Amino acid sequence: MKSVERTLKNLGLGFFRLFFGSETLASIPERLKNPKRILVVRADARLGNLVFSLPFVAALRKKFPQAEIIFLVSTQFAELLKNESGYEVWTFNKKKARNPLCILDLMRRLSSKQFDWCFDLSSPQSPSFTNSFLAGLSRAAVRIAYQSKFAEAFDNLLFEPEKDSALWEQFLKLLERVSPGKGEFGRVLNLTAEERKNAAEFYGQSSSPKVGVFLGGRGGKKWEAEKWLEVAEMLARWGCSVFLFYGPDEKEMSSTGVPGITPVAPRPIREFSALLSGLDLFASVDSGPLHLASALNVPVLGVYFTSDPVRFLPMGKRKTILTENKAVLNSEQVAEMAMEILEEKPARRPIVGAGLK
Known part of the structure; x- marks a missing residue:
């Protein structure tokens, strides 16, 4: 056939x-x-x-x-x-x-x-x-x-x-x-002042680091939602404000009841982009939201299982990629890497293409 x-x-x-x-x-x-x-x-x-x-x-x-x-x-x-x-x-x-x-x-x-x-x-x-x-x-x-x-x-x-x-x-x-000559580009997406203002109001005045965690993903790229929830709980215990972004398939998993963790229901793409732009870090498998966050110059932590980390490298300057087998990677490793990124001084160049061995 x-x-x-x-x-x-x-x-x-x-x-x-x-x-x-x-x-x-x-x-x-x-x-x-x-x-x-x-x-x-x-x-x-x-x-x-x-x-x-x-x-x-x-x-x-x-x-x-x-x-x-x-x-x-x-x-x-x-x-x-x-x-x-x-x-x-x-x-x-x-x-x-x-x-x-x-x-x-x-x-x-x-x-x-x-x-x-x-x-x-x-x-x-x-x-x-x-x-x-x-x-x-x-x-x-x-x-x-x-x-x-x-x-x-x-x-x-x-x-x-x-x-x-x-x-x-x-x-x-x-x-x-x-067209000979290097292709130069600056900002690739423009959010309005109103969109940024609405995102700031959503997050409130908390001074703790704002970390977005995406529970979704496609096929072999996806990590179990339970693993991401463990990451979120650790980050919340360590003083972060964690925001769980999810799709229809993860809705039941998103309500943890853990202090410091806020589920974020699916939003229209512009509103979603504005919320991403207000984060201090966004963690996800290789996915559209990960690359959207990076395009908005948000520091990202990508967890790649089957994706080529070279071909699908995010475009932003602040990116860290963990490449590991699903059977080996654990939640604590991801949470610790997230904290390491958050605690880095601004002048220090973020780790790019880091792999857990």
């Missing part, structure tokens, strides 16, 4: 190559080296993937201040970008896209822009059919991506994948391939 599915997929990709195909480019034509309209595509429904794309879009804006930039993202997280002024946000709803009329309407909107460049920000290690397909729909003169089976069907300027660097760095290097 799998071999049949694989054959059908390959036939489908062959059709798309014929339909979308254009002459493969070795470089950007001279007449298009100063693009007026640029499309960036990162439309899969993963928060972490979107966050990893933000330094790229910020650097692109700096390199081409006069260009019109449209960022095509999943409807699920578009609200996160509502205060960004350097580009226009368009949304893609994968469920609605099952209706051919929706695809035709999107194709019309994209083609009407007559984009000079399109960046297909698919991960070179985990290529996305959705991203590459949307890049193809744009009919941009130059469609730029890392080499993959999907990019070969829809894009026309391909580069060998980067290795041994974080995903957000790989995207910046893709920009450097077509």
Whole structure:
């Protein structure tokens, strides 16, 4: 059955190559080296993937201040970008896209822009059919991506994948391939004064360190909620104000009744971001919330079991990653590392990529 599915997929990709195909480019034509309209595509429904794309879009804006930039993202997280002024946000709803009329309407909107460049920000290690397909729909003169089976069907300027660097760095290097010079970026997310004020009111006037602990995660990345609760209880005993962030699956586990621990129910993405920004430390497995906190320049403690700590390294300057087998790592080790981070002097460089042996 799998071999049949694989054959059908390959036939489908062959059709798309014929339909979308254009002459493969070795470089950007001279007449298009100063693009007026640029499309960036990162439309899969993963928060972490979107966050990893933000330094790229910020650097692109700096390199081409006069260009019109449209960022095509999943409807699920578009609200996160509502205060960004350097580009226009368009949304893609994968469920609605099952209706051919929706695809035709999107194709019309994209083609009407007559984009000079399109960046297909698919991960070179985990290529996305959705991203590459949307890049193809744009009919941009130059469609730029890392080499993959999907990019070969829809894009026309391909580069060998980067290795041994974080995903957000790989995207910046893709920009450097077509526009020489280091891709510089500053703040990638902007919270309003009102959002920050509301977060400050939520936390109150306590002078104790505010630590966020995320109980969620996906698949093999996830750590048992009971382990995180043990971490939270230790931190609370040691004088921290601990805030348990959880999803629907962890709701029953979040009510501990332990003094110093406050459960935080799921919030809209902007409110959630503001709450993250008010923390002194955020601890989580490799997850969208971890990378969102790091993008907001919050110190993070990441616990990585199956994730590649190089490829999925958070972008912020203050990050500590623990890499260990689930059977070996215990709650006390994580809690002690959290306290070590909190007690560090500001001038001291935080530990990066630390592993428990």
